[in-house]
Amino acid sequence: MTNRKNPSDETCPVARTVDLVGDRWSLLIVRDAFDGMRRFSDFQRSLEVARNILSDRLRRLVEAGILATQPASDGSAYQEYVLTAKGESLFPIVLALRQWGERYLFARGERRSQMVEKRTGKPVPVMMPRASDGGVLSPDEAEVQKPR
Known part of the structure; x- marks a missing residue:
């Protein structure tokens, strides 16, 4: 059991931000997205992170509105992750x-x-x-x- 505060109860903007994007993998995913990466396999190759961790961080970033998913630009069955305006900020x-x-x-x-x-x-x-x-x-x- 953890004694961490519920992020929505936190009055400090820094604490709320760190709770969302302050771990290593989330920030590096955002960094790679700025560098033009869009596919799960590209993020995994760049970061050398376990698939389950990458999947979790991508899901959280999408849920937070930092990334959005869209169909692959090459028409394949894959999806791509793109920065939203919130992510670009x-x-x-x-x-x-x-x-x-x-x-x-x-x-x-x-x-x-x-x-x-x-x-x-x-x-x-x-x-x-x-x-x-x-x-x-x-x-x-x-x-x-x-x-x-």
């Missing part, structure tokens, strides 16, 4: 994780994938939270107001 989260990892988890010159703008081929600029005046917002300049 996770792009800043995936990008922020990528940029944090680039900064702290790779040695200088170490090989890694890189996010670039398709139009220019240039690296995507580092994301920074902005204050209402447009300046960079530091953690000590923001606070969480909890409901009473």
Whole structure:
């Protein structure tokens, strides 16, 4: 038995988000969907995850409206998983994780994938939270107001 809260009782948006997409497999499925993967077999090959785990995470992402299923584009009997608008709105989260990892988890010159703008081929600029005046917002300049 677990003492975890029911996600709908949680007042923290971070906790609700992590409950839905915070495990390794869900985030990597979303990452791969951004990279154009659509089929179960492609996700499995990329992630090297057990079929039952992949099936469960895909089901949860579809139920949450992050992915949708559609008939395969080649007319085969397979279905494809595509990001919905809700799923596409996770792009800043995936990008922020990528940029944090680039900064702290790779040695200088170490090989890694890189996010670039398709139009220019240039690296995507580092994301920074902005204050209402447009300046960079530091953690000590923001606070969480909890409901009473």
